[in-house]
Amino acid sequence: MRTTTHGGPRFALGRALKQPLLNAVARLPDSVQRAMFMPPIRRIFIRVPVLRAVYSGCLRRHPIDLHYGTDTSGLVDSNALQRDARLAEQLRPYMGSQPTIIRRALDTLGDISGYTFMDIGCGKGRPMIVASEYPFALALGYDISADLVRTANANAVVMARRFPQRPPIRALHANVADLRVPSGNVVVFLFNPFGPELMASLLEKLEAGLTSGTIQHLFIVYDNPVCSEVFDGSRQLQRWFAGVFPYDHDEVGFGPEDHENVVVWQSVRGARPAAFAERNSRITTKDRLSTSFEG
Incomplete structure (x- = not known):
């Protein structure tokens, strides 16, 4: 995962080596990857700066991919997502959120x-x-x-063949400025995809949809809510839920933590009666990749 660091030859060398290393590890047999995560080996390798990203857990083939035959695993650095350096600075690395976290959030x-x-x-x-x-x-x-979108749509084909009765899945290549807000009732999901500037642009799109009546009711589910203040500042939104969800036992070791913080907002338009007493817990942003709750 990418953090804010200073430049220099040593940093440039590390950046040049990291992505090829991540790609190489991702192609190793699962048995070898499991061996790399054995505590004695992990304790040694995680001390090597260029190897630390290996232990995000995201490189291992996730159980959901083993189960469905899909490809959602891996870690893709933000500079590999976008060539525009200014825009890449706003992006966060690609990594898949844990299915348990998504399910528990949607269940609220x-x-x-x-x-x-x-x-x-x-x-x-x-x-x-x-x-x-x-x-x-x-x-x-x-x-x-565009590369990730192609993979997402290939995964959608796999799921449609296996579960034709399920809702259709479709991915589109677009930046925030090009988003088209769906009509009706909408659930927006975010797994810390980018920084506050782009998040504010997204909120503007959603607020316009609510104001025009295009969106009748809106939930925003924010996993790892680093930019929560953007949504807390909207007069058209109110908190629905705030809490910490643990990973399922089978997911531990396939992500950087063993839990994730989640906040959910709903629109004032069409609002449902409040259901969660601790929905207004204060969020502290520790860095651009992590948060914690206070009381």
Whole structure:
């Protein structure tokens, strides 16, 4: 995962080596990858700066991919997502969120029959695959990387063949400025895809949809809500839920943590009665990749 660092030859060399290394590790047999995560080996290798990204857990083939035959695993650096350096600085690396976190977050919403699920920064489409388990009308994703969108749509074909009765999955290549907001009831999903500037642009799009009546009711599900203040500052949104979800036992070791923080907002328009007492917990942003809750 990418963090803010200073430049220089040593940093440039590390950046040049990191992505090829990640790609090489991702192609290793699963048995070799499991060996690399054995505690004695992990304790040694994680001390080597260029190897630390290997231990994000995202490089291992995730159980959901083993189960469905899809490809949602891996870690893609933000500079590989976008050639424009200024825009890349706003992006976060691609990594798949944990299915358990997505399910538990969606379960807080109640009846979402007929809603459109909209994943912003969808990457390879893992949240859309999980969303297809629910009675959405459509699982729709947007991503700035054409390569990741192609993979997401290939995964959609796999899922459609295996589960033709499930809601359709479709990924589109677009940046925030090009997003088309669906009509009706919408659930937006975010897994810390980008920084506050782009998040504010997204909010502007969603608020315009609410003001015009295009969107009747809106939920925003934000996994790892680093830019939560953007949505907390909107007069058209109110908190629905805030909490910490643990990874499922089988997911531990396939992500950087063993839990994730999630906040959900709903629109004032069409608002449902508040259901969660601790929805207004204060969020502290530790860095551009992580958050914590206070009381």
